[in-house]
Amino acid sequence: MRLVQVALDLPVPRLFDYRLEGAGDPAGRLVKVPFGSSGKPSKIGVVVGEIAHSDQPVERLKTAEPVATLPVLPQEWLELCRFCAQYYHHPLGQVMAFALPPLMRRGKRPREPKPKVGAGKTASPAGYDPTADQQAAIDAIGGATGFATFLLHGVTGSGKTEVYLRAIEAVLAKGGQALMLVPEIALTPQLEGRVRDRFPAARIVAAHSGVSDAARARAFLAALTGEADIVLGTRLAVFMPLPRLGLIVVDEEHDASFKQQEGLRYSARDVAIWRARLRNVPIVLGSATPSLETFYHAMSGRYTLLALPERAFAAAELPTVVTVDTRKQTLQDGLSQELIEALSVRLHRREQSLVFLNRRGYAPVLACPACGWISRCRRCAANLVLHLADRRLRCHHCGLEAPIPRACPDCGNLDIQPFGRGTQRLEERLATLFPDARILRIDRDSADSPKKWQTLLAAIHGGEADILVGTQMLAKGHDFPNLTLVGVVGADAALFAADFRAPERLFAQLMQVGGRCGRHRLPGEVLIQTEYPDHPLYQALIGHDYVSFARQQLDERQAAGFPPFSHQAILRAEAHALDDALAFLKDAVSRAPSLADVTLYDPVPMRLFRLKSRERAQVLIESTSRPRLHAFLDAWLTTLYGFKAPRDLRWHLDVDPAEY
Template sequence: MIIVRVALDVPLPRLFDYLAEDADNACVGRLARVPFGKGEKLGLIVAVLEESLQPQEKLKPIHAPLTDLPPLPADWIALCEFCARYYQHPLGAVTSFALPPLLRRGKLPRRRAAAAKVGATAGSPPPLTDEQAGALAAIGEASGFETFLLHGVTGSGKTEVYLQAIARTLAQGRQALMLVPEIALTPQLEQRVAARFPDAHIVSAHSGVADAARARGFLDAFEGRADIVLGTRLSVFMPLPRLGLIVVDEEHDPSFKQQDGLRYSARDVAIFRAKQRDVPIVLGSATPSLESFHHGRSGRYRLLPLTQRALAANMPTVRIVDTRREKLQDGMSQALLDALGLRLARGEQSLVFLNRRGFAPVLACTACGWISRCRRCAANLVVHLADRRLRCHHCGLEAGIPRTCPDCGNQDIHPFGRGTQRLEATLQACFPEARVLRIDRDSANSPKKWQALLAQIHAGEADILVGTQMLAKGHDFPRLTLVGAVGADAALFAADFRAPERLFAQLMQVGGRSGRAQLPGEVLIQTEYPDHALYQALVEHDYARFASEQLDEREQAGFPPYAYQALLRAEAKSVEQSLAFLATAREAALALTGDGVMLYDPVPMRMYRLKNLERAQLLVESASRPALQAFLTTWNTALYDLKTPRDLRWHLDVDPLEL
């Protein structure tokens, strides 16, 4: 009998030893069902041992190895081990997460006929600008691992650079992996990639793909049949034996960071994977994350600028509308309404963009001050007029809209704050002849509905679009010439130090939707702070100035990228329980910290109650990533030894995006 070490999906930072009958069953990378407790679990064999710390007579034999599936490759296991180590997550939970749900259950999909191998691209690619050609040449000259930051203004043709770099990779007989931040962007990009590479086997990988198709795509990638893998953050775990290039589009997007379970950054894992496989990686963005821009400026990444639009003659004009002394009409200034009317007369499209954070409409009573609060979260229930419901955008709790105030019986209750539905109604009243199309999480709540809405826009069946961040990036609407931003000020003075960075990125991205063809574009930003440096940088399309000022502020404050952070979060029935656990955890940590690690005091989270649990957090910080990692590894082990109440849960979040 052979001793094997198995990673199981259990909430414990340990591996388990079993016995295997022969070398084939004991192969590293083999999935196998093993006895665990009173049942069995599917695990991954990660090592073959000479001996175990457990007496051999106490070791149980594995039940059933999945011999129909070849062993997973060593580099894939090493990738999972890196994630487990860096993000302080049990290895068994990481390997289980990285597998498609069907394989996670020990099932294999029905296989289809093998796709034809990749051939020539369809037609001739469009000519490149000098900047595009220079960026493509630099990527092509990479002989191994190198991180490129493709910093291109909106409409500068970053995607074309990606496609031509992928074409070179395929011509070398290698595979390409391309990550995008959201499912909504995947079908559009998939169509463009499929049109460019009609003979390539393209695998789409995101949570909207059915389980069987996800498993087939995983196996096609694993066995080398897939040429291009295109997907969201989970696609970074696709096994690719012929990997030659990784592309991360919109690298700044917070969607690349998983916010539950394995809290990993797909962008950062992709960089590790590129280094692991010694291949180039391209990070693309019009508004790079400040961390990436800092690395590009310091020479750690190779900066490839695209300063000119590829098709449109000029960048859109950005105009600041001072709303300090103006009475707005449901949040819209007269300047914005006039601009909308002008585009309507010309037969052009407009977009009214609402920054939803802090502006979603809630129900209120003017008599007693009652507000439609969620009973499970420290948040308000949002009014959804279309289906007459109140909804919590955090836990999903729903309720009907009451006819009278639940506290005092007052019949004069109404929504306040602005939402897309209210804007839609106002615009329809102001412009009765206009076709107003609302695009948000309600109207586009499935891929099919989202594609139908996009088809309407492209067919010219909408005059004014009303939307949130869903419309901010990745879309080309040739007839769209005006973008009006409503409610932008909400993020200027937020407690989160990353809020200005996100606001700048959002406004530059959504503004970039206008004037992408031959028609000139204009962006109107309504604000009560017209002289704010962020808005002035937007007027001048000067991301570098904005980023430099933000980096100076962060360096003075000791924020990332000049420091490295981790959060220990706890949630329980009461915030007192959560704070008590964190205080105990802090005491345990004080005995472990060296000179380079700082521990802050436990505090309630900004949204301290979520889904009937009350939450608190403890920030750990260091100027040295290795010092922080060494501390977290030791502390994580100590945390598992602490006695905790049965209904308390805790987790570590390394490199958190939200404090």
């Protein structure tokens, strides 16, 4: 009988002592343990190691029972979880529970038979020779003998995916495994199909929230046992155990969806970099618009920059970007005369167009011009969006729905009106302007399931649509050969957002969506409607000049002391009353340790201060030294976990926050 420590899925930063029978190293075993008073159901935990002594008398310790149907988790997986628990200051048991598939965290093994494995690892030919720039990138990645971080900065259509596939091919040829992360579930099926076509004899498993619990557990076990050759998935795939790991790829590394915003608030990109360093393997970060932090590291020499400045197909040139000055125009539901004429030209040529508006629904708000009533969400500090197609008002934050009122609820006025516009309203106006055109709207409402999404994509590729009306779902990862025009509506709002990352995200979004057109033999054009045509951001877009835009943004951030020139964390609290959340944070600040080069700002309500009937506030912590910031957080959290907060209050820490 040995003494071991077990990590349990509990919101406390401690391990629990148990007795365990059996020989061998117990670390990594999944065990079923009694917890709490008798009669309560047992919990599934992970043994993190053996101990010589316990603070409790040995005779009082309960016995852990190994889950014999599940394999032992490898040491590298345990180290990865420990790193996340330490860096993101999150309880280790909750990190491990998050990293495990739902079936395994319940102590179960999937019953479905394993898919058949191919007989070899021979790759199918690419079909074309790489460009000189692509070949230089492939050679650099293949020549890495250990840990190295590469930034593959390529314009849209430059063939970054081909570089990934050739690098993976080299790893498979050596008997290794590859991990490829993508930002969106919507991109996974398309990329998975391309990877399967390229590597028909390799076993490829997908890991994302769209697969079933059984499929995710099977993928986890296949990766753990080394049967899987390629793991392809979204941010949660970074926790897949891979004993023969030889390469990590993070596609669209700038994408905000790599940052988890609930529970364990981790950055999959950053965790992937740490994991590559732990396993001493190369990692490739790919993007046409790298995050400013990544670009800064490449410029400072910490990362190796690999540039793809031209499109992979010689006949495909970058699209022409034009700003349309809307200050002296009367728009037709947000559409300028120039954009309407450009759409008409493409219809005449039988080419496809995309009108991009990153706001779904019919209108952002329904309002009464008589008394000023607007359709607010009673659960959130946000408006209910008008969805005319469904005859509903809907909150895009909490999902609350309500019928459209026949009259103003406050004054009875019958003339309540929609203000602003969404994709549904644009679709309606375009149908009026072009009655013979086949118009297809693509947003979270029309593509609310993987099956619908695939049906819509098939219709686009099959030439069954003339004009696409879409949100950011169409902004990246798609290749539509007949798309030659992109019109951007409503982009100006992000120029003056309070979030210092808003310009970076807007630039990335517009460059990505503009890159959907002109990718083959037909020339592309991007029309950006704006009241600020001379803004430096738009001028950089016209010149396809990410580098000058990035340098200008980095200069501004350095002057303001923003990341990457500082390091940040946010302590957030939420309660039924905002005063309770603010009082908790003020008390926390008053008990914070004093440490040089660490600044605590005053507690303030969050911008979206009410979400799902909970009031939210936060405190920003900042330092120019990452080690000092984490030393401060370690000491502070020891105090915070001892707080006796109101019963309904919840708090969490967000390290390297992406949202404010």
